[in-house]
Amino acid sequence: MLPRDAKLPPPIGVRGWITDSAATDLLSKAGINLAELRKRAESRDFRPVPTGINVDAHFSNNVEHLRTENVVGVVRGSDPRLRNEYVAYSAHYDHLGIGPVVNGDSIYNGASDNASGVADILAVARTAAESPKPRRSQLFLFVTAEESGLLGSAYYAQSPAVPVANIIANLNVDGGNLLGRVRNLTVLGDTKSSLGPSLSRLASTYGMRLSPEEHPERGLFYRSDHFSFAIAGIPSVSIGRGTDFVGRPPDWGRQQGEDYTAHRYHQPSDEYRPDFDLSGAVQLAELVQRFGFSLANASTVPTWNADAEFKATRDRQRK
Numbered sequence: 021m022l023p024r025d026a027k028l029p030p031p032i033g034v035r036g037w038i039t040d041s042a043a044t045d046l047l048s049k050a051g052i053n054l055a056e057l058r059k060r061a062e063s064r065d066f067r068p069v070p071t072g073i074n075v076d077a078h079f080s081n082n083v084e085h086l087r088t089e090n091v092v093g094v095v096r097g098s099d100p101r102l103r104n105e106y107v108a109y110s111a112h113y114d115h116l117g118i119g120p121v122v123n124g125d126s127i128y129n130g131a132s133d134n135a136s137g138v139a140d141i142l143a144v145a146r147t148a149a150e151s152p153k154p155r156r157s158q159l160f161l162f163v164t165a166e167e168s169g170l171l172g173s174a175y176y177a178q179s180p181a182v183p184v185a186n187i188i189a190n191l192n193v194d195g196g197n198l199l200g201r202v203r204n205l206t207v208l209g210d211t212k213s214s215l216g217p218s219l220s221r222l223a224s225t226y227g228m229r230l231s232p233e234e235h236p237e238r239g240l241f242y243r244s245d246h247f248s249f250a251i252a253g254i255p256s257v258s259i260g261r262g263t264d265f266v267g268r269p270p271d272w273g274r275q276q277g278e279d280y281t282a283h284r285y286h287q288p289s290d291e292y293r294p295d296f297d298l299s300g301a302v303q304l305a306e307l308v309q310r311f312g313f314s315l316a317n318a319s320t321v322p323t324w325n326a327d328a329e330f331k332a333t334r335d336r337q338r339k
Contacts, residue, residue, distance in 0.1 A: 040237070047071060058237070088114070090172050091162040092181055095148040097316060099155035106159040106182055107316045108190045108254070109144055109308065110173065110245050111137035112166030116286060125288035132280065132290050136196030138162060140305040147309050154316035159187065163245055166194075173248035180252075185337035188321040189215060190256035191312055192246035197261035197300030199276055204231045204262030205307070208241045212328045213255040222311050226303075231262050234274070253333035255322040259308055261300060 038046070044054045050071050060066050091113070097103035115130025129135070145160045159182065165171035180187065205223060207230050210216030220230045233240065241247060246256035263273030284290040315322065321338075324331035 040235075046073065049073075088164040088172070090164055090176050092176075093145060093160040095145070095158045095160075096153065097155050097157040098153040102155045103157050104182075104186055105156045105321070106187045107156060107312045108159040108161055108187050108249065109141050109312060110161040110163055110190060110192045110249070111141040112164065112172065112194065112245055113138050113162045114164050114167055114172070115290075116167055119288075122288050127291075128286070128288050129291040131292050132198060133195050133285065134166070134193075136198055136301060137193035140193045140196045140301060140308060143305040144309040144312065148313075151313075154313050156188065156316040158312060158316055166245055170243075170245055170248050173245035174251075177248040177252040177254070184252050184254065187249070187254050189312075189315050190246050190249035190254050191308055192244060192249075192256065192258040193260070193304070193308060194244040194246075194258055195260055197304045198296040198298065199261070199265060199273070200268070200297035200300045201266040201303050202262045202273070202300060203227065203264040203266060204229050206231055206233060206260050206262050208233070208244065208258040208260075209246060209250065209256055211325070212241075212250075212330075213257070213324045214322045215255050215257045218314070218322070219257065219259070219311055222314065223307065226307065228262075228307075231264075234263075250330050251333075253330055253337050255324055255330075255334070259304070259311075261304060265300075 040054075047054050047057070050073055052069070052071060057069065094106075097105075112134050115133065115135075116128035118126050119128050120126065141160060141162070145158075148158045148160075161173070161176060163172035163176060166173065177184065205219075205228060207216065207219060210219065210230055216230065223230060241258075244258050246258045250256040261273075263277065264270070265273045280290075324334055
């Protein structure tokens, strides 16, 4: 349970999502073309459009107060002047626990979401502890309550163990790669700060590239733990596998992603399988480790782009 005086933003009354196909069908009944509406929304002159659609819903809700913890570790840097600056790595270790029974199973394991990401960051932490130390320190965060609204990362970003201005970057992994090696990465936030171009250059040395989000309309940048650190002013990205898999047909990765969303995401079936190809996990963890190490050794620190909504906060911190 978070302290009652934690300075978190107030929750909205109701949150909900709708699939693209359902939204398209619903709006079409009101004579509205969603594709045309999206195109119009690309202009800064766009204004909300009344749909004439009303939703009447009711539900019951129970509130439980639970106590949970963030887990934090530090590997100190080697430079007496820079060791008080930190590269932060993060992954959320919570999932849904015990829930409604699906096909006789009520244990929501979260193998991909997000045990795979935790395993990646643990591997990076072990390498950091056993390797020569870079100039800056490395901070490893295993945050809780992501599935409840990014609560663990939000609390840490607002009550960090080190000054928030001293955290130069956050590299988050929310869903690793259990399907094999890839030629591309999907990076949330890569167009908002200097982290994107820096990671792109490193990925190219692996023969890899960064690919744009396939579904930006889903707002994924604002739905994972790196967002909590971005709000606090820290240049942040979430690094995940792409869809171009080595040795697979061109559309295989996209199909696997859709199959996971439909049949395993937030379901008991997101569990360990003996056919996992962990070569992709090794590839992703190594890339994250190399990237974090380079940031910890760099002569400059990451910066937000001029149009990033978090830049003003960072500028005030780093004066």
